[in-house]
Amino acid sequence: MRKKIIAGNWKMNKTLSEGIALASEVANMANDEVSSDVNLILCTPAIHLAPVSSVIKDVANVSAAAQNISEHESGAYTGDISADMVLSTGAKYVILGHSERREYHNETNAQLADRVKLALDKGLTPIFCCGESLETRESGEHVNFVNNQLKESLHHLSAEEMSKVVIAYEPIWAIGTGVTASSDQAQEMHKSIRTALADQFGAEVADGISILYGGSMKPANAQELLTQPDVDGGLIGGASLKARDFIDIAKSY
Ligand code: PEP
Numbered sequence: 286m287r288k289k290i291i292a293g294n295w296k297m298n299k300t301l302s303e304g305i306a307l308a309s310e311v312a313n314m315a316n317d318e319v320s321s322d323v324n325l326i327l328c329t330p331a332i333h334l335a336p337v338s339s340v341i342k343d344v345a346n347v348s349a350a351a352q353n354i355s356e357h358e359s360g361a362y363t364g365d366i367s368a369d370m371v372l373s374t375g376a377k378y379v380i381l382g383h384s385e386r387r388e389y390h391n392e393t394n395a396q397l398a399d400r401v402k403l404a405l406d407k408g409l410t411p412i413f414c415c416g417e418s419l420e421t422r423e424s425g426e427h428v429n430f431v432n433n434q435l436k437e438s439l440h441h442l443s444a445e446e447m448s449k450v451v452i453a454y455e456p457i458w459a460i461g462t463g464v465t466a467s468s469d470q471a472q473e474m475h476k477s478i479r480t481a482l483a484d485q486f487g488a489e490v491a492d493g494i495s496i497l498y499g500g501s502m503k504p505a506n507a508q509e510l511l512t513q514p515d516v517d518g519g520l521i522g523g524a525s526l527k528a529r530d531f532i533d534i535a536k537s538y
Pocket of ligand 1: 462520
């Protein structure tokens with residue numbers, strides 16, 4: 286059975302006190318309303334991770350995640366955050382390769398390959414993001430493009446390592462735009478990702494990997510997306526900043 290995951294990417298939003306308030310609202314609502322087989326992940330700014338981890342510690346199905354880590358273990362990398370630092374806050378997951386990081390910080394597939402491996406070696410679960418631009422989709426190359434992202438950043442892993450990775454398919458044209466991929470478009474790509482993972486790592490590993498959809502998911506469209514056979518969860522940006530919307534998405538399976 287694949288894990289159901291609803292992850293909220295807060296991006297660069299919320300002051301510390303606002304973030305703590307949001308996390309505690311989510312934790313309370315999750316306790317009261319969300320099925321225990323749905324895993325909620327709060328992907329917060331790095332400075333929020335320790336206090337948020339403390340706020341959510343008694344709610345079994347809510348975890349914290351970083352939005353990035355360095356590919357280096359430690360050292361002279363001013364402004365960067367290491368896997369060990371993230372783990373020391375109590376966080377269990379890390380987003381890697383979000384399209385905003387790829388675009389604004391020039392993160393490459395090769396760099397992400399190193400980060401995924403380091404995260405796994407340290408015991409952090411990567412949420413590896415992939416997805417194509419509108420131009421690539423319109424050229425008909427979207428499947429090849431995403432397969433290449435998987436190949437260049439994940440194919441160096443063993444099957445056992447890969448079984449611990451979470452994938453988030455996030456078409457760039459749907460992120461923060463209000464335009465959502467249709468359920469057919471999402472299912473087509475998720476199935477193709479699972480097939481590509483099966484070819485490389487075997488069907489058993491591919492069947493166990495949670496593939497999340499990200500891109501303008503909200504309460505009004507979550508159910509249609511989450512009931513697709515290969516859509517196991519969501520990575521939510523804007524709608525994760527309101528506890529009510531985030532929880533309503535988590536109740537949409
Ligand atoms: C995201 O940032 O990963 C995302 C999916 O954002 P939004 O839900 O706002 O489109």
